[in-house]
Amino acid sequence: MSQDERGLSDGLRPVGSVYQYDDGLYVRVDDVVPYTLADPEDSHGYRQGDDLVCCTMYLSNGTGRPLDLDGITLLVRGGPYGKTGRQVQDYRSDVLDDELEGTLRTGRRVSATWAYSIPAGIAGDLDIEVRFPARDRKSVTFSTASTVATVVGERPVPMAFDQSVPLGERQQSLFADPDEAPEPATGAGHAASAAGGQRATAPAVLDAIPAQPTGPGRQTTRSLAPELSADGLDAARVRQIFRFLAEAEESKTRPVRTLDGAAGAVWFDELPSDDGVEVMIDGALAGDDPAWLTVARPEREDAPHPKPLLAPWVDETRIRDFKEPRAPHLRRRIEPEFPDWSRGIPLDKTYHELDEHPRREKIEKLYAAWEQEWLAWAERRRAIDPVVRLYDRLHKMHEDAAGLGEAYELVLGLGRLTWQTSTGQRVERHLVTHRATIQLDPSTGTLTAAPDPTGAGLELEEGMLEGAQHVPGAVRETIVEVLEGALDVTDPEHLDAVHTALRSWVNAAHSAGSYAPTVERAKPRSLDVPQVGLTPALVLRERSRRSTMDALKAIARQIDAGTPPTELLSYISGRDGALTASDLAAAEDVGAAQDSDEMYFALPANEEQRTIAERLRANRLVVVQGPPVINGA
Known part of the structure; x- marks a missing residue:
């Protein structure tokens, strides 16, 4: 089974458990403990007021080929806002390791201890994600939250891989007790405890949810995990649903860092x-x-207009331009509004000259009065222009x-x-x-x-x-x-x-x-x-979208704090035989292969409405977003 089919990020693994990839790589995050700087003056990354923790990542290579260690990192997040921890460099520390580099030969193991500055008081609710640079290997997340271990079931799991083939003799796994022999691995993903001396059990989040009946002919398989209370299952399911919704919403959100795009x-x-x-x-x-x-x-005062006798001799397009320091000038000649073509079309343009106009003195006097009036208006208009804008x-x-x-x-x-x-x-x-x-x-x-x-x-x-x-x-x-x-x-x-x-x-x-x-x-x-x-x-x-993400995370935090989910959320998560999306798909496949009773509607119905009605036959609750609306519903 491939990683994509298994869905590595569908659940959280408890800190201290081992995760096995299909190709034989084993990963464990453990030893999440408080940390003290060896020399605060010779360190980098610590934020004043934060808590300091360190954790150790273990890798064991059973892939049969060298593993590239360059770029393998941890992403530490936690708290009510899912804040990212900052890696701390303590240059005088004998505990912390440098970044991983080089290759890990098959059958070999490696560990790295790193410190992180995290918001105060959230050490009990950290998600520690192991990230790989290769695109064909998805990340795996371990959690310190106690709810991961209390709301899900436990089952014995095999320890690490048998290294006798690549090394020529039976070797102890990185995560196995020296007195305990490894068992053959089965299944797609496994978890094991790091506690020495005795076999431990680790939570398996997905296996803790029993299969639900999904309609006629659908058989259910018995879960390998012990049966949990209905409230415990509801809390686990609802928490996973809202964490997924919040992360999906966050993945679609690009941070707006400036006001450049503001309307x-x-x-x-x-x-x-x-x-x-x-x-x-x-x-x-x-x-x-x-x-x-x-x-x-x-109050926006309009520009003063010149008298009719003066109007042709002033540029009308500049009359409302109050930003100009001077009024539109008096033109000395203008083109005739109605040219006289009684003697034919003249070869050259003809103009009316102001100096030859019989009422030149009257026009000049009108312009002088209008110019003063315009200047006073322009000054008033410039004064109120900032308020107008x-x-x-x-x-x-x-x-x-x-x-x-x-x-x-x-x-x-x-x-x-x-x-x-x-x-x-x-x-x-x-x-x-x-x-x-x-x-x-x-x-x-x-x-x-x-x-x-x-x-x-x-x-x-x-x-x-x-x-x-x-x-x-x-x-x-x-x-x-x-x-x-x-x-x-x-x-x-x-x-x-x-x-x-x-x-x-x-x-x-x-x-x-x-x-x-x-x-x-x-x-x-x-x-x-x-x-x-x-x-x-x-x-x-x-x-x-931040308000939506905050609301989804708040619901998940309330479930973590012990608030029981509502009846609606419990039913959506699968209580009382409610069908999940995969169950619905399987039920529809079964229904398609069997004869069903004829369905009648009071009014003409489309295919979407028939699909909704078919689903209501198998489930008491169907959520419909937007049209179509069932007639009479």
């Missing part, structure tokens, strides 16, 4: 100083409802927010971060956001940017960063608590809590990071270290 943005440092513009930075806004920004509709941008964001629907969201951003990832990708996003709305008063035309009452309040966002750049979990929780005290930031007094939260984030993220509590956007001196400024802005952006 619209209004930075508060660009707001004009005008009586028609009020912003909460200057003080709480007057009014019954809380708001961050109000912009009164500016601000109003137009806000009005367009108001229309776009309504027209783009749920795919986009409007937020107030605080704490503009400039940094870069380990691969050199530029980061420019706000760390703190609050859902926003722009309201239009139809009677006055005033636009108001205010908190969205359906929003969750101020939220800390780190999705634009790599996992190793996130602050430790304990610091994040403290920041979230501080932001709760800032409410909706519609009062300048609330900004003190925001300053505290942003300064705490910078201090925890990098030793050389800096925070500036200013409204202006500062050009970063370098992207090597994080630089954060208050720099508020209204941003219309594409909605992130």
Whole structure:
């Protein structure tokens, strides 16, 4: 059976168990213990406030050919947000090993001990993934979570491979006790314990779920694992379902690292100083409802038009160009509006010359008066132009927010971060956001940017960063608590809590990071270290999938904490004979081979509706997304 058929990533293996690949490679992760730096001054990778742990990976090569060790690594993740641990280099340590390199000959074994900086308090819920550079060998994940061992069954499994063939004599496996002989391997994947002296049992997540009856003629096989309670099976299944959904959702999400692709943005440092513009930075806004920004509709005065006698002698296309310092000049000649061709078409163009016009003096006097009037208008129009442009941008964001629907969201951003990832990708996003709305008063035309009452309040966002750049979990929780005290930031007094939260984030993220509590956007001196400024802005952006991922992970964490799944989730996971997707496919195959009773509908039905009805015959629950809708349902 190939790795793809077996599905290596469908479940987690407990730390200390052995995983065997089809080709005879054995992998074990064990000895996950606290670690202390030998010399903190001569180390790299530790984040202040984190926990330090080390673990050992063991490889035993029974493939019959040399194994390339270059690029074999561990990915350590855990905690409520699935944060990635940062590998720590302790240069004076006698315990830690360097990166694996070279080849491992057949029948040989190798181990490597590495240390990681992880968010505080999550050592009991780590997923340690062994990654291989070769595409034909998928990764395998071991977990320290106790639920992996408590909600699934156990069965005896064979130890490591028999090395007598490649080495010419019987050798002890890397993972076997010296007094214990290996047994022949059977099956696609196996697990064994590292405990010395006695045969151990290891959880087998997939085998712990008994097969479910799937309709007429479908036989069930007896599981090799002991029967578990229904609640235990439900918890294991539901946890696996939501972990899979969260990871699938995350795999489809590309981090948005900058605001370059935003549909619209209004930075508060660009707001004009005008009586028609009020912003909460200057003080709480007057009014019954809380708001961050109000912009009164500016009165746009049209340009003065010249008298009819003067109009032909002034360039009409330049009359509304108020940015010009001088009025459109008085032309000295113009082409006749209606040429006189009574004597034939002239060979040369004809013009009306102002100096030859019988009312030249009258036209010049009209122009002089109109010129003064135009200059006064242009000055007034230039004075209100910043407010006009601000109003137009806000009005367009108001229309776009309504027209783009749920795919986009409007937020107030605080704490503009400039940094870069380990691969050199530029980061420019706000760390703190609050859902926003722009309201239009139809009677006055005033636009108001205010908190969205359906929003969750101020939220800390780190999705634009790599996992190793996130602050430790304990610091994040403290920041979230501080932001709760800032409410909706519609009062300048609330900004003190925001300053505290942003300064705490910078201090925890990098030793050389800096925070500036200013409204202006500062050009970063370098992207090597994080630089954060208050720099508020209204941003219309594409909605992130992060909320969906957080919700899925939260459900999985609640199941881990012992919260029993609801009846609906239990049934979806297979309780009381509910069919899984594979069961449904097999049942349909069986049903197709057997005669079935004729099915009647009250109204004409299509093929999709008949398929839904057929599935309802075999299962009490069928989830249908979108059309078609069964008539009368």
